[in-house]
Amino acid sequence: MGEREAHRLLVSCNHVVVVLCLHPVTGVQTCALPIYIICVDTSGSMQGNREILSKSAILAIAQLTEKTHRKCYVINFSDEAVSLLIEDLGRDMPKLAEFLNKRFDGGTDIEPALREAAHIINGNDFRESDIVLISDFEMPPLSRDLMEQVKVIKRRKTSFFGLVFGNK
Numbered sequence: 010m011g012e013r014e015a016h017r018l019l020v021s022c023n024h025v026v027v028v029l030c031l032h033p034v035t036g037v038q039t040c041a042l043p044i045y046i047i048c049v050d051t052s053g054s055m056q057g058n059r060e061i062l063s064k065s066a067i068l069a070i071a072q073l074t075e076k077t078h079r080k081c082y083v084i085n086f087s088d089e090a091v092s093l094l095i096e097d098l099g100r101d102m103p104k105l106a107e108f109l110n111k112r113f114d115g116g117t118d119i120e121p122a123l124r125e126a127a128h129i130i131n132g133n134d135f136r137e138s139d140i141v142l143i144s145d146f147e148m149p150p151l152s153r154d155l156m157e158q159v160k161v162i163k164r165r166k167t168s169f170f171g172l173v174f175g176n177k
Contacts, residue, residue: 043137044080045070046126050144051085052117059174060113063143066172070141071098071105082129083108086122087115092129117148120155127158130167137166145175 047070049063067083074081074095081095083105093108095101119142126140140162151159163169 042079042135043139044082044129044133044135045074046082046084046129046138046140048084048086048090048119048122048126048140048142048144050117050119050142050146050148051087051111051113051115052147053087053114054117054145054147055113055174059145062174063113063172064109066141066143067105067109071095074098082126084122084125085111086117086119087113088118090121090125092125117144119144119148120152123151123155123159127162130162130165135165135167137168139168139170141170141172143172143174146171146173147175 047067049067051060055063071081071083075098082092083095084090084092085108091108093104095105098105129135130138159169
């Protein structure tokens with residue numbers, strides 16, 4: 010990787026960290042601590058530089074979870090969704106590395122990933138959590154049912170962030 014590409018990568022990763030730091034944990038916690046959920050598009054259109062940047066952003070967010078003592082779920086999606094829980098980055102780094110070594114290919118179906126994210130938040134009474142969507146967003150619109158689920162988790166003060174890679 011050349012110096013210019015490394016700088017671009019660092020700028021992208023720092024942007025993710027800055028954005029996520031804007032949603033601090035507030036007040037006295039009466040429910041489970043907030044978490045990060047990263048939904049990353051692993052479809053074929055994300056191959057190449059987009060794949061490298063996506064994986065770097067995941068690592069940057071995982072490092073942030075270590076500093077803030079928040080759990081992190083990584084959900085990759087293409088034709089299906091597969092999730093990984095990171096509770097302790099030092100201990101879970103081998104699992105994360107194996108997860109990140111998977112190739113980006115297949116179609117784009119974000120719905121299973123967002124349903125999994127909603128299930129995680131609702132099933133564990135998480136509030137003030139952050140969902141980060143990493144994609145080129147070359148996909149069909151969400152179903153009406155899933156839009157309703159998104160509204161429900163937003164009422165739990167869950168914030169959504171998008172990291173977009175693409176030309177459109």
